[in-house]
Amino acid sequence: MFVPYDGPTAGELASTKIFIPDTVSETWPWPRRLNQHYLEVKVESAAWFASCKAFNSATVLDAFERIHCDLMSCLGYPIASKVHLRNICNIIRILYVIDEYSDVSKPSGVREQKNAIMDALHNPHKPRPKGEWVGGEMMRQTWERTIRDASAQSQKRFITVLDSFLEGMIQQAIDRNEHRIRDIQSYIDVRRETIAMKVLFALLELGLDIPDEVMSHPTIETMVIASMDMIIIDNDIASYNLEQARGDATHNFITIIMRELDMDVNGAMLWVADLHKENQKKFLEAMAAVPKWGEPIDSQMREYCDGLGNWVRSNYEWNFENERYFGTKGPEIQSKKWMTLMPKDCLKDSEEIGPVHVDYSLL
Structure with missing residues (x-):
């Protein structure tokens, strides 16, 4: 079932403070746990990413680096070899590029992005077409490196789940283009793809x-399903406040709960x-x-299952240690367990593709 998205609820408008539940600590x-190779791979991956020119300005690139993708990688894979x-650092950076570009693309554009990514995976030694979207060449370079040392089973599963992830991103673009918001179960079904955790679990x-x-x-x-959920x-x-400030909170569990169960934002936080x-x-x-x-x-299964459990912790900690959602206020917000609701759509008019710097004094 789909429900039209028609603006904030009365409860959301009335609330000026958002409760941040401590779900994990x-x-x-x-x-x-942090991988011992963090400082080395961070420098190498950042240099590679800058050379790809995925974003058009130094400001956007700086905002992207404040996401700390490599910190996520090194928390999520604490025992991985260098x-x-x-290679994991590169892949996670590519996933965020896909996220940023797909967020501002029509469904047909996201389909083109998917086609470039999947073709690069299947043909990692073939030069990419001139003028193609940058993600194709980024994935080609990274996958060509990855397959030198990755097991055949992991390669097979990675390609399968990445295809499903990209199909989920196309569906998210369709929902956004048609101004639709999902009910709880259909949202969970799509979100299990767009969260990209199947992709990240394959990297374990x-x-x-x-x-x-x-x-x-x-x-x-x-x-797998429990850890992913x-x-x-x-x-x-973590992302709700930023997304509603960007005018793009329809693909978020908090919005779904508020609509379907007629709750304000803090009621939804407690529910989830x-x-x-x-x-x-x-x-x-x-x-x-x-x-x-x-x-x-x-x-091997002990290592894999331990990796699933670790990802729940690493994702939770990274939410507050990176600057994507809370700026430098992450540790403070994690401790206080609340933040200020930013004005709706206050970040909506950014003209550049990529993450934005947020006035975190608003939090």
Whole structure:
């Protein structure tokens, strides 16, 4: 079911403070961990990204670097080798480029972006067509490096889930173009694609060789979905204020809950926090019930499942450590557990593609 998007609710307008629930800090058994190669790969990946000229101005590039994509990579993959981590940093940067370009593109434009990305994956040694969207060449360069050291299984799964992610981005563009907002279940179905966690989970496998029948076991699938849904909740909590200030909050769980359940923004925050707790329980119960397949599969699955649990923690911490959502106020907002609701659409008129600097005094 679709509901027309027709502006903020009365509760949203009345609320000047947004509650930020602590969904992870006190309850999640995985601690914050940072890969030892962080400082090295950060410099290398940033230099590569600047050479690609994905954005047109130094201001936008600076705003992009404040997202700290490499910090996300090094928190999300704390035990990855330097070779794998370097490629992961590039891939996560590309995912954010896709996000920024697709947010301002018509569905047909997002389809063209997808075609360039997928063709580059299937033909990593073939020069890209002149005048093509920059993401095609970025992916070609990165995938050509990645496949030198990645297992065949991880390559296969990465290509499959990236295709699904890009289809989700096309659907998001269709919804935005038609001014539609989804109900809870249909939103979750699409958001599980657009959050890109299936893509990032595939990168946990770069040095592993896990058979399809093991990855498709119901217990593993339960863990994947539960961790992904927790990350969706945490990301949508963190991004809601920025997105509504940019006039682009229709693809956000908080907006969905406010509309469907007739709640104000803080009621929606509490609702998704309860859902987060339910998913924590599902994940931990499933992890305790992971089957035994024998070695070397069991040790590889322990590493993979640990990676799923770590991603919930790393995403939560990164939300407050990067400057995309809260600027330099992230640690303060994380501690106080509230922030000021920014004026609706106050960031809507940016003319450049890419992230924007926000006047974080508004928070």
